[in-house]
Amino acid sequence: MFQYYFFLGIRSLRRNPALTALMVLTLAVGVAASISTLTILHVMSGDPIPHKSSRLFTPVMDNGPLKGYTPNDKPNDTQLTYRDVMNHLPAQIGERRTAMYGILMAIEPARKDLPAIEPEGSAVTKDFFAMFDTPFLYGQGWTDNDDKKAADVVVLGKKLAEKLYGNTNPVGQYLTMIGHQFQIVGVLNTWEPSPRFYRNATFGTQEDFFIPLASAIRHEITHAGGMGCTGDTAPGWQGRLDSECTWLSFWFELKSEGQRQELQSYLDNYAAEQRKLGRFMRQTKNKLFNVMEWLDEAKVVGNDNRLSAWLAFGFLLLCLVNTVGLLLAKFSVRASEVGVRRALGASRKEIFNQFLIESSVIGLAGGVTGLLLAFGALALIAMQSKQLTVVAHMDWQMLAITFVMSVTAAILAGLFPTWRACQVTPAIQLKSQ
Structure with missing residues (x-):
């Protein structure tokens, strides 16, 4: 069923392109801002010679x-x-x-x-x-x-x-x-x-x-x-x-x-x-x-660097709140679809899984877009000075974190809208048709 719901999620992206693009972009901007800042903090606070730094x-x-x-x-x-x-x-x-x-x-x-x-x-x-x-x-x-x-x-x-x-x-x-x-x-x-x-x-x-x-x-x-x-x-x-x-x-x-x-x-x-x-x-x-x-x-990682990271994650949280609102709008227009599926025997768990996977698809799209924006942001930062060129680069760990963060953020943002979608009463929806 996961594969089926996954392809349904991809198809749902094309139902309302403007709303979908807005959700993906909102999530991507939040992910790019937080990942760019976190990448620099990660490089600055890393162990430059881990196999013998304690000696x-x-x-x-x-x-x-x-x-x-x-x-x-x-x-x-x-x-x-x-x-x-x-x-x-x-x-x-x-x-x-x-x-x-x-x-x-x-x-x-x-x-x-x-x-x-x-x-x-x-x-x-x-x-x-x-x-x-x-x-x-x-x-x-x-x-x-x-x-x-x-x-x-x-x-x-x-x-x-x-x-x-x-x-x-x-x-x-x-x-x-x-x-x-x-x-x-x-x-x-x-x-x-x-x-x-x-x-x-x-x-x-x-x-x-x-x-x-x-x-x-x-x-x-x-x-x-x-x-x-x-x-x-x-x-x-x-x-x-x-x-x-x-x-x-x-x-x-x-x-x-x-x-x-x-x-x-x-x-x-x-x-x-x-x-x-x-x-x-x-x-x-x-x-x-x-x-x-x-x-x-030597305070290589100063309080200003840590504060910047917290502000970036605060911005990501703000983007998540906006994504929650957009998902509520997206799922609310599909109340009749949910009512029909419930009347045909679909359980609330199945509806929940479907909509949650759709949210994950949006998160994946936001992650890819956010990754491209993050690369662009790091390139602009690296152009400022030779010192920043050294720290403004992304490794495989940050690549993995980007995708995990974006999908997790989308899932978290989709929990409440998905729960609301599952509360649809089939009788009321069928009567209104």
Whole structure:
């Protein structure tokens, strides 16, 4: 009977095209608005590295002065100083350790038809690639010896490599960066964790290149990003390195989540040692955040995003109320049909099933239309900025949710009109004919 009622529902859509189109469009607009907002919220709140997010930790330590400090104040910055980074890197704690900061470097392509460019990259240590499971298209990352020698080597992102060298393998070639020759040792495949949790938890496209942190320091390449400074800073590059300015990110990878307390003890002991040297005088508790805790601390998904989702679902509810009214109008004109069917022996349950399946057909049509509108809305959102391009895309989970939501919404909207249709008294309808 389901198949029979389903085809009846499809045929019923053509009885009153204007009313049917209005119901489908009302439902589609509500579904598209809620799904578009929910899709962005889903991408923003997702786990960017689920298989090891519970084993990756970033520390937050307060190196600020006592002046102006009150207990329970949060640290001025969640980044670390160069001095602390250099102390943490050789520490025998965890499986891997990496430090990084964002940079911009002028590149002179070997191809004469390409102008000089200044793409965005990161200065990192060798463990970065293994820690974050970056996929390589060609070659590999640099060695520990390259880090120690501050070698001029570079790993290119896929887009930059294709722009400079086409589809060929550029590993082994030299690229002129800031006037120096950097040897290409690897090319990353497409890798766009969303958000970029490892560097300030921002949304954006993949970095164009990666060079050793030691090489960036040797060339005195300034950082591209925020920096917090406390106290006086000596002039020059060495003054920055020796200062209490925080401008580098740092991550530990543990073998198991159970080593968290061991890492916490290491940080507390380190802070105590630095306190003897006149640093970390605030006695602020040293904190550790795994990936998901860090995204929550950084407020990647803010209250505004959640409020937008609730408003979108409120709009969907309003669309459902309108759909209820339209279904009541649609089913009310079929009272005589229901009366005849009841007189011929159809039960209220059969009438209920028929009309409910018809509502589901409307929901399916609204879902398909809503899906197309949602794709259009996400495309418009993605055009606003590069950051929104990363989050404004739909995956298979959201596709499934779209259809489930639309059909469920139509069924819920059709419950009351369907119940009203089942209350038709056959005798009264037959007498009125």
